[in-house]
Amino acid sequence: MNLATRLTGQFRRARHVRPGPPRRRSARRRAAVAVAVGFVAYVALQAGLGVAAERSLYLRDPGYADKELRLARQEAAYPGAPSVVMLGTSRTGYGFHAPRVREQLAAARGGPVMAFNFGIPASGPVTHLVYLRRLLAAGHRPDLLLVEVLPPTLADLPLTPDPAGPRGPLEARFFFGDRLRHDELDTVIGYGFPAADVRAKWRASVVTPWHALRFPLLGRLTPSALPWHLRYDWSRTADPAGWSTPIVDSVTPELYAAGLKRAAGEYRDILHDLQPTGGGARALADLLALCRAERLPVRLVLMPESEGFRAIYPPRTTERVNAFLAGLCAEYGCGLTDARAWLPDAAFTDGHHQLRSGAEAFSDRLVREVLSPIFGPTAP
Amino acid sequence: MSLFATAKFSSPAEEAAYNSAPTYFQWVHDLLPEPFFHTQAFLLFFLGVFVVYWTIPRKWQMTRIWLLVAASFHFYAAWSFELAFLVTGTTVADYLFGRVMDLSKRQGFRRAVMFTSIAMNLGILCYFKYRGFFLNELHSSLTGFGYDPSYGKLDLASLIIPFGISFYTFEAISYAVDVYRRKIAAETSFPRFLLFILFLPHLVSGPIVRAGDFLKQTRRPKRWNWVRMQVGVQLFLMGVFKKMAIADRMAVFCDPIFNEPDKYNTGAVWMAVLAYAIRIYCDFSGYSDMAVGLAHLLGYKLTNNFNMPYLAANVTEFWRRWHISLSTWLRDYLFIPLGGSRGGRWATHRNLLITMALGGLWHGAAWSYLLWGVAHGLMLVAHKQFKDFAVARPRLDAALQTTVGTGLRIFLTFFCVTMCWVLFQPDFGKALAMYERLFSLQLGQALPLHNRSLWYTAAFVLGCHLFVSYGWWQRVYNRAPAPVLGVGYAVCLCVAMVLAPDAGSSFIYFRF
Numbered sequence: 001m002n003l004a005t006r007l008t009g010q011f012r013r014a015r016h017v018r019p020g021p022p023r024r025r026s027a028r029r030r031a032a033v034a035v036a037v038g039f040v041a042y043v044a045l046q047a048g049l050g051v052a053a054e055r056s057l058y059l060r061d062p063g064y065a066d067k068e069l070r071l072a073r074q075e076a077a078y079p080g081a082p083s084v085v086m087l088g089t090s091r092t093g094y095g096f097h098a099p100r101v102r103e104q105l106a107a108a109r110g111g112p113v114m115a116f117n118f119g120i121p122a123s124g125p126v127t128h129l130v131y132l133r134r135l136l137a138a139g140h141r142p143d144l145l146l147v148e149v150l151p152p153t154l155a156d157l158p159l160t161p162d163p164a165g166p167r168g169p170l171e172a173r174f175f176f177g178d179r180l181r182h183d184e185l186d187t188v189i190g191y192g193f194p195a196a197d198v199r200a201k202w203r204a205s206v207v208t209p210w211h212a213l214r215f216p217l218l219g220r221l222t223p224s225a226l227p228w229h230l231r232y233d234w235s236r237t238a239d240p241a242g243w244s245t246p247i248v249d250s251v252t253p254e255l256y257a258a259g260l261k262r263a264a265g266e267y268r269d270i271l272h273d274l275q276p277t278g279g280g281a282r283a284l285a286d287l288l289a290l291c292r293a294e295r296l297p298v299r300l301v302l303m304p305e306s307e308g309f310r311a312i313y314p315p316r317t318t319e320r321v322n323a324f325l326a327g328l329c330a331e332y333g334c335g336l337t338d339a340r341a342w343l344p345d346a347a348f349t350d351g352h353h354q355l356r357s358g359a360e361a362f363s364d365r366l367v368r369e370v371l372s373p374i375f376g377p378t379a380p
Numbered sequence: 381m382s383l384f385a386t387a388k389f390s391s392p393a394e395e396a397a398y399n400s401a402p403t404y405f406q407w408v409h410d411l412l413p414e415p416f417f418h419t420q421a422f423l424l425f426f427l428g429v430f431v432v433y434w435t436i437p438r439k440w441q442m443t444r445i446w447l448l449v450a451a452s453f454h455f456y457a458a459w460s461f462e463l464a465f466l467v468t469g470t471t472v473a474d475y476l477f478g479r480v481m482d483l484s485k486r487q488g489f490r491r492a493v494m495f496t497s498i499a500m501n502l503g504i505l506c507y508f509k510y511r512g513f514f515l516n517e518l519h520s521s522l523t524g525f526g527y528d529p530s531y532g533k534l535d536l537a538s539l540i541i542p543f544g545i546s547f548y549t550f551e552a553i554s555y556a557v558d559v560y561r562r563k564i565a566a567e568t569s570f571p572r573f574l575l576f577i578l579f580l581p582h583l584v585s586g587p588i589v590r591a592g593d594f595l596k597q598t599r600r601p602k603r604w605n606w607v608r609m610q611v612g613v614q615l616f617l618m619g620v621f622k623k624m625a626i627a628d629r630m631a632v633f634c635d636p637i638f639n640e641p642d643k644y645n646t647g648a649v650w651m652a653v654l655a656y657a658i659r660i661y662c663d664f665s666g667y668s669d670m671a672v673g674l675a676h677l678l679g680y681k682l683t684n685n686f687n688m689p690y691l692a693a694n695v696t697e698f699w700r701r702w703h704i705s706l707s708t709w710l711r712d713y714l715f716i717p718l719g720g721s722r723g724g725r726w727a728t729h730r731n732l733l734i735t736m737a738l739g740g741l742w743h744g745a746a747w748s749y750l751l752w753g754v755a756h757g758l759m760l761v762a763h764k765q766f767k768d769f770a771v772a773r774p775r776l777d778a779a780l781q782t783t784v785g786t787g788l789r790i791f792l793t794f795f796c797v798t799m800c801w802v803l804f805q806p807d808f809g810k811a812l813a814m815y816e817r818l819f820s821l822q823l824g825q826a827l828p829l830h831n832r833s834l835w836y837t838a839a840f841v842l843g844c845h846l847f848v849s850y851g852w853w854q855r856v857y858n859r860a861p862a863p864v865l866g867v868g869y870a871v872c873l874c875v876a877m878v879l880a881p882d883a884g885s886s887f888i889y890f891r892f
Contacts, residue, residue, distance in 0.1 A: 030862045031610035037866025038613065045874050208420075211877035218878060224830040227632075230882060 050206040053213055054181060057134070060205065061179040062216045063120050064131055066235035070242050071116050071140060077240075078114040082375055085116045085140075087128045088148030090244075091303040093119030093234070095354040096146075097363035098241035104367040109375050116142075117242035121234055124153030124171035125283035126191045130184055132287060136294060144374060145291060145298045146337075149284065151313075151321045152270045156192055156278030168192035169280040170270065177201030178212050191279030246356050251349050259350025260308050267312055274317045276324040288332035299335040299370070300325060304343040304362055309351035337370050393540050397460055405461035412458035415543060415584055417670040418620050425455070430677060438601045445571045445598060448678065452580035456543065463542040466504075471577040473500060474552045478559045478566035478573070490560055497556040505549045508541050513745030544584035546742055548577050550709055555591040557713055564592045572598040581674040585667050587685040587705035594680070602679030612676030615669045617872050622666030625879035626837055630659035632881050636828050638805060641813040645824040649817040651831055657798040658841055661690065663888045664703070688845050690797075693789040694767075695759040698797060710739050728764070733757040743804070748811050752803040759796055 057065040086096045101115040156167040169192055177198035189195045204212040218225055219232035237244050291298040329336045347358025412421050429451045436444050457464035477497040481490045512534045522529040558564045567573040576594050637644050637652035668685035675682045689701035699707045718731040740753015770777045779785050802814050847853050
């Protein structure tokens with residue numbers, strides 16, 4: 001026996017043999033592998049979805065991503081045509097009849113035009129600023145940007161039932177950290193969003209995204225399994241131009257009164273002594289500054305409200321809002337369209353969300369009085 | 381970061397208790413805001429206990445036991461430090477009662493000590509759980525007869541009931557009775573006895589363990605065993621899936637209807653009752669699976685509490701498969717001492733009705749729970765009668781044993797049990813309103829969600845039952861490679877997370 005064989009024989013004899021019959025060892029090994037692989041697979045699944053969600057707003061913020069996808073398709077369908085995009089809330093979502101605007105403006109102009117409705121429910125100036133930055137970064141540059149101003153979003157309000165608790169913009173109650181990318185967190189926190197909550201929600205969406213982003217996920221796979229307010233499918237409209245077609249064509253006086261009462265309940269306290277000096281107001285100013293820096297033509301729009309809804313505003317609140325917006329327009333050289341009194345009460349479901357007839361009337365007048373002069377043969 | 385959103389305190393009384401607690405226990409509460417196994421806070425807490433536990437050398441068995449006792453005490457104290465001391469205090473008393481019984485040979489003295497232990501435990505249970513109910517009923521009766529009760533009605537929602545009081549009270553009673561009967565010797569080791577009552581996996585909602593089974597395990601030094609770890613992880617994940625993906629989802633369907641049945645139409649009420657049947661099974665069996673799984677991870681084996689009860693072909697079989705630890709406890713410590721089946725047919729029926737009535741009352745301090753128990757007692761009596769009737773008729777008996785016959789019996793049992801679940805709530809008036817809407821055509825609102833996901837869930841639960849009962853699961857499990865099993869665990873947990881609804885609900889049996 002040579003030296004090599006003796007040495008290897010020593011090593012073979014010295015190998016540790018675990019106790020127990022082979023079947024039990026095999027069962028233990030199988031169990032250990034199953035648990036270990038399970039742990040690794042779980043971490044991999046969470047990490048994978050977390051990374052995917054950070055890179056793709058399709059998972060993280062479906063309301064925005066679905067609209068952006070439709071916007072890209074509209075731009076591709078009307079290459080080179082002048083474009084108008086309206087950023088706003090659900091008022092814009094129902095009220096800005098983008099296909100009608102496109103057709104009428106095209107007829108007035110004598111050439112194709114693209115119009116897109118980027119209304120997102122429960123949004124405000126901070127949300128619009130974040131979304132505008134995303135759109136610009138993705139290469140979307142409309143020839144005219146219309147930005148809805150919802151007066152209650154300009155003030156700082158209590159964010160919890162405790163009146164002595166943290167204050168911030170109204171939209172902070174709805175626009176959470178799980179819809180933001182990491183580099184957007186500081187932006188919203190700078191406008192008064194609660195820092196701890198925003199960061200915690202973002203962290204949860206990266207560390208346990210299968211739980212934190214479950215509603216956007218389920219909203220894509222099986223929306224009917226969720227209550228309507230959790231579906232995140234609002235932007236997946238039937239209309240390719242982003243307009244949310246109102247579900248009903250008319251409402252009874254009783255339903256209208258109930259809707260107005262509900263809306264008044266939501267906004268009366270907010271409008272009672274509104275000071276347009278909060279994070280939302282600063283975000284609106286920064287949005288206009290961004291448009292100026294990007295040389296992006298922008299116009300502010302106060303959306304239509306019924307007479308009953310306008311009656312909720314105390315006169316001093318109306319004066320403050322008007323003065324604030326006039327100051328902004330003067331500073332940033334942008335126009336303001338005050339459409340609050342444009343429509344009769346019958347055009348609304350609840351005093352501030354429009355029916356189809358209201359959307360048509362508002363859009364017609366917007367084209368006639370605002371957009372045609374801008375996009376006519378003498379368009380810039 | 382919790383896996384589901386809940387309020388910090390579920391009642392003003394809890395908030396007041398937190399504010400008055402010493403700083404240390406406020407800190408403990410902040411670490412463990414809710415005593416639910418499927419929250420991130422608890423999982424982190426348990427991970428810490430698990431790592432320290434298995435790091436302790438095996439020969440330091442008592443150190444491990446003391447660690448588990450301390451962890452269990454803090455788990456309870458995170459919710460209420462005062463009641464944690466109360467539970468510990470009664471456990472100390474039960475330990476001493478057991479030692480005293482064992483030291484004496486005089487049967488009369490031993491019996492007196494046993495009854496003292498039972499009276500103490502039942503007295504505390506009745507004080508916390510039933511005083512509000514009885515005082516309010518007495519108040520209603522006195523005012524009904526025109527007397528002034530000289531006290532106001534108690535707000536039952538504001539009364540704090542110690543978590544798990546019904547469960548550990550029964551464990552303490554079974555211990556006292558078993559020591560008296562000399563079925564087991566009194567435990568001499570104080571920490572072992574503390575662990576028997578306080579062991580955190582079963583502390584708040586069972587299973588109700590028997591002293592003989594559990595204390596034996598505390599004497600065996602625990603060795604790390606991968607197979608046991610796998611079983612523990614698997615059971616825990618199964619429990620999480622049942623709780624988050626099924627029970628909490630079904631709550632979205634049934635809670636609105638159970639809270640306000642008058643607003644909903646007949647179809648919605650039927651769907652809600654089906655959803656509740658699925659919910660309560662998955663909620664409680666899910667919790668039990670998590671508890672048994674956690675116990676396995678610590679090297680302990682707890683009794684299995686459910687065995688696919690909705691596949692029972694009759695009510696007697698149902699109670700052999702549902703909440704097994706409670707039904708066996710009721711059989712051994714109530715039904716048999718009352719005489720069991722020994723005294724003839726009518727005595728057996730009486731004993732069954734008393735046992736089930738008290739079993740119903742154990743679940744909650746309300747007439748509806750008592751009626752629920754009585755209803756099950758009547759069904760058990762009816763089954764016994766029918767069984768004798770069928771056995772005397774071989775052709776009928778043979779027909780009932782066929783596949784179709786068995787299917788019909790399973791369906792009928794499920795239907796009867798589900799109808800009884802309508803009573804399983806504290807408000808008898810709402811139960812009556814639901815029965816009215818079930819059995820007469822009523823207009824109203826539809827279900828709050830599309831019923832498609834309810835049917836998918838019901839089909840899934842049924843499919844899983846059949847998959848296991850036909851032995852297919854065991855075949856798949858034995859043949860699947862270990863990595864496939866591991867990936868399956870990860871997918872199961874992720875799917876449970878995705879399907880969890882907006883706000884999780886507490887476990888139904890936590891109220892008991």
